[in-house]
Amino acid sequence: MKTEKASLLVKGNEAIALGAMAAGCECYFAYPITPQSEIPEMLSRILVEAGGEFVQAESEIAAANMLLGATACGKRAMTSSSSPGISLKQEAISYMAGSQLPAVIVNVCRGGPGLGSIDPSQGDYYQSTRGGGHGDYRTLTLAPASCQEAYDQTIQAFDLAFRYRNPVVVLGDAILGQMKEPIQAWKERAIQDSRGLSWSLSGARGRKPRLLKSLYLSDGALAGHNRLLQEKYQAMRVECDWEAYKTDDAELIIVAFGSMGRISKSAVRQLRERGLPVGLFRPITLFPFPDEPLAKLAEEGKRFLTIENNAGQMVDDVRLAVRRQSDSELYSVLPGILANPTDLLEPIQRVLHT
Amino acid sequence: MYQDVIIAGFGGQGVMLIGNVVAFAAMEQKLRVTFMPVYGVEMRGGTANCTVVISDEEIGSPIIFSPQTSILMNQPSVEKFQSRLEDGGVQLVNASIVDADLLEQDRIRTISVPANELADELGSVKMANMVMLGAWLQATGCLPLKAVQAALGQVFGEHNARLIPLNQKGLERGAAFVASQAERPVL
Amino acid sequence: MLQEEQQVFSPPEALVDTPTHFCPGCHHGIVHRLVAEVLDRLRVAQDTICVASVGCSVFIYNYLHVDAVEAPHGRAAAVATGVRRARPESIVFTYQGDGDLAAIGLAEILYTANRGENMTVVFVNNTVYGMTGGQLAPTTMVGQKTTTSQQGRRFETDGAPLRMAEIIAGLPGTVYSARVAVDTVQHIKKARKVLLKGFTNQVENRGFSFVEFLSACPTNWRLSPLEANERVGKELIRAFPLGIFKDQESGGPDTESRRSE
Known part of the structure; x- marks a missing residue:
């Protein structure tokens, strides 16, 4: 409570x-x-x-x-x-x-x-x-x-x-x-x-002994376990969870998680103030990945730009999620660079206008 | 309401402390706030800095490249952050140890505060950070001076409680200095 | 007059009545039995959590009526630390071979002993990696041939065997450290006494106890069970002297190791 x-x-x-x-x-x-x-x-x-x-x-x-x-x-x-x-x-x-x-x-x-x-x-x-x-x-x-x-x-x-x-x-x-x-x-x-x-x-007082293990050698046992x-x-x-911010009327959806998600949110806000139709989809569970809501957005004709503080990893999951209707561009902020919203404005607009 | 600030200076000038004080005071005012320190390697020697964002709405990025305001306690901080200040932004500079020739006045507004001298007059040059913070509060009007003075008690803890009155005076001195320079808040 | 039959001998209750997977002449079965006898004697089998390791020793959970968890290779002492901290009221022991404990798990065993974790470690030293086919182990004797030291272990390239019972005895956290063998009835009787002490210490909350068993591995030594058993007495005991290397009331930073017997 x-x-x-x-x-x-x-x-x-x-x-x-x-x-x-x-x-x-x-x-x-x-x-x-x-x-x-x-x-x-x-x-x-x-x-x-x-x-x-x-x-x-x-x-x-x-x-x-x-x-x-x-x-x-x-x-x-x-x-x-x-x-x-x-x-x-x-x-x-x-x-x-x-x-x-x-x-x-x-x-x-x-x-x-x-x-x-x-x-x-x-x-x-x-x-x-x-x-x-x-x-x-x-x-x-x-x-x-x-x-x-x-x-x-x-x-x-x-x-x-x-x-x-x-x-x-x-x-x-x-x-x-x-x-x-x-x-x-x-x-x-x-x-x-x-x-x-x-x-x-x-301790097995009053009950049968219990065993916690990952070794399965007998015929078929490991397959059954798997x-x-x-x-x-x-x-x-x-358990899939995510945040969708201004995605309803967006043409381009930024997909970003964690800190990069909130940094992207600032960029999305600034671009919205300029009247640009961008939104943010922030996966909160990374596994299981919220692919169904992303697929639904793809069905609505949205385009996607994945922004990550790595060389491009989650973008694989985004592409898999939207693959039937769409694809995702990638903007990579390499580790060692501290991301900020200002740096995201240009790449987002570039993708929006292509 | 939205206000961001980068606070920078030498390690030991109390940059992180005033960042924390502002963040705490903002929280007590029921505002949203983020405090982002630079940490680790960069902190040893050179420039220490932190970014504070205050808003009455949910805050996106805690990291700001071009802030609206800055508090720059030494020369290297001016060299690093002056050019990044957004057009029309306000920087408060510790004029005691910063070369005045470096300071821009057209694109942005610079308020030069002789923080070390003012702190010295109060009895301790260590109060320079509080003088600068008081000046920033007066210049931006984003938080009541009283709220920030009250926050000192929470941030300092019992162990350093005896230092609170002098720090409160530091805040007042900085605010008074800016008030004497301009009729109304500059923002 | 025919006397009423009186049972004078029975298998330990804690031991599962089943054939083992061990090779003929292997000493693991004897050590399992001694563990079961000690758990029965102290009446703690139903309070016991066993931490199994990797190698031939892993299947101990098939042979004892106790709760058990399987640790990754070498990590049994760390897993047992987690168990100990989670269940201060339980009896906790690890059962580990020489490759597991003295090579890949050396850091874990040293630190667990040094923290004085209240537990018992049963260490079975047969001088080879058994399950993987008889490779050079941290306890392989100088000159001993293995599948990865086919000309015999050379100190110049492979170093010397680790005497774990002595090393563990040197740590302030240890209250008890001993080496025993099970190649003769006399040695088995002595081993039972030592193991009982190793578990009694835990029941009495004294701290970390370590019992090393010299063990035969006929298959990987390429010897018959009898020859392998003889080798323990002739060669292993010379390289790894039997004895109690530390025995004291409690562990702590100021305790000194001492050798008795």
């Missing part, structure tokens, strides 16, 4: 930490990396004060595997990192997907490849939406664009993780992580009782 509370002026990273607290996160494991270190700094204090468990792990790999252990026990648990660290976590994420564990993983994305830079980037779109590690799996991926959404979607991430018994990625970037905005921290902290879960480990996983990923489609 939402109760009116005083606003807090917090960084996006802090909003994520507060969201995890509100969601009843009991265990949090992390390794320091810029630009997300405010999350472990904050949770090492407030989570432990609230009786939760924090471990600063020896590596990103260990942190992700501690997460695996805690979620196997049915606890609400989380890890967070930034791009290079998320790469290291992929092994455990694949195992958690295979073992159907409800983990929450926060990626405050930075520039890559390799060590890249600490600049904002959306370069981990593929990694987040295609599974990221080995094998055929998907992680639900949420892309907040404001500090309030960072708070709200972190809470939502825990709920989705348990609803589908699947890892959920909250994909932010350095802009979101470092900027401050007022948020309404509306939810009281509530701990979920993990004992009632039908799958979690707690079929079940794929059906689950299909079922997740009902």
Whole structure:
């Protein structure tokens, strides 16, 4: 239930930490990396004060595997990192997907490849939406664009993780992580009782032993397991979420997510003031991708321009979504460049007038 | 209502602090606000800066290339941000340490504030940032001075509470300086 | 007069009554049984969460009546840390081979021990990667032939085998570290006592306990089960001395390791 509370002026990273607290996160494991270190700094204090468990792990790999252990026990648990660290976590994420564990993983994305830079980037779109590690799996991926959404979607991430018994990625970037905005921290902290879960480990007292695994060697077992996983990923489609801004009468629709979504929104507003028929479609869930509403806009004859803070990744999904009627142009702001609305005006007008 | 500002200066001049104070005061005024710091490598040495956007509507970009206003605390900040100010924009410049010959006056409006001297008169050159912020508040009229003074208490916390009265004076001094230069707000 | 039959021996309740997948002469089965006996003795099987590793040891969950979770290769100690923090009231143990624990999982085991996590680690050292076909392991002895050291391990190129029980004993977080063998009845009896201590420590909340088992791998050693068993006594124990390398009340930054026996 939402109760009116005083606003807090917090960084996006802090909003994520507060969201995890509100969601009843009991265990949090992390390794320091810029630009997300405010999350472990904050949770090492407030989570432990609230009786939760924090471990600063020896590596990103260990942190992700501690997460695996805690979620196997049915606890609400989380890890967070930034791009290079998320790469290291992929092994455990694949195992958690295979073992159907409800983990929450926060990626405050930075520039890559390799060590890249600490600049904002959306370069981990593929990694987040295609599974990221080995094998055929998907992680639900949420892309907040404001500090309030960072708070709200972190809470939502825990709920989705348990609803589908699947890892959920909250994909932010350095802009979101470092900027401050007022948020309404509306939810009281509530701990979920993990004992009632039908799958979690707690010792087999009074019941049959339980096993959480991803190894399926017997004839046909792995295929059956994969079929079940794929059906689950299909079922997740009902979770599709997006924001449509001035799309009804638009000729050209900008598709952009996260921080790039809100930067694009400013550009759309400025162009609307000049009377230009442009709108914004901002996917909020990146997996499942909101392809149906995009396809519907394509049927209405709209054209599309995808704007990303990477070399062009989400544009693949946009093109797939609109492929029957339309296509999407791409405007790429490469990682290492801090995007701003002014720089978007010319490329949007260029596409609009072709 | 929409107002954006880039605040820039040397690390240690309290640039981030006044950005935070403005953001907090705006929030308390029930306005929307974003505060975007530059962080990390760029912060060590050189120019520190942050962007604050205040609006009564939902804010799009927290990053602004060409701001309406700027508070420039040192020479490198003027070199970096003066040319980016939007046409007709207003920049407040710390005249104590900025070369006056560099300052544009036609395309944009420049308000030169001898912030270091004014702060020194109050007893601490560290108040230069508050003097500049007070000047900006007077020039833009976007937030009541009293609201910003009240925000100091929240941003400083108990540990630094003893510093609040002097900082409040800094704000007043900057505002008074601009008021003495012009009959009405320049925006 | 015919006496009434009295049962003097039965398999441990915690052990699943089923044939194992292990090769003839492999020592894993004996170690499984000892684990089951200790869990029964302490009456904690129903409170236990087992963290399985990767390699021949992974299938331990098929042979014990306990809750279990499978860890990625080398990560069992980190997974067990997560389990431990999530379930402070449970009994937690990992079961890991030498490749898993001492090569790819070296960082995890060192840090878990050093944090003094209240858990028990069962480490089975057979000096080779078993499941993948007998390659050079972190514990392969100098001179020992494997499929990736076909002329025998050379210190100059491959380094020396790691003595994990001694290394773990040197960490302040460890309360108990020992190496045992199961090649003779006498050694098995001693191993049971040591393992019991390793789990009792956990029940009594003392901290991190580590028990290394020297184990035969006839298949990858290219030996008969009997020959492999003999090799443990003749060669392995010389390279990896049996003993209790640390045994104290609790872990902590000021504790010193000491060797007994």
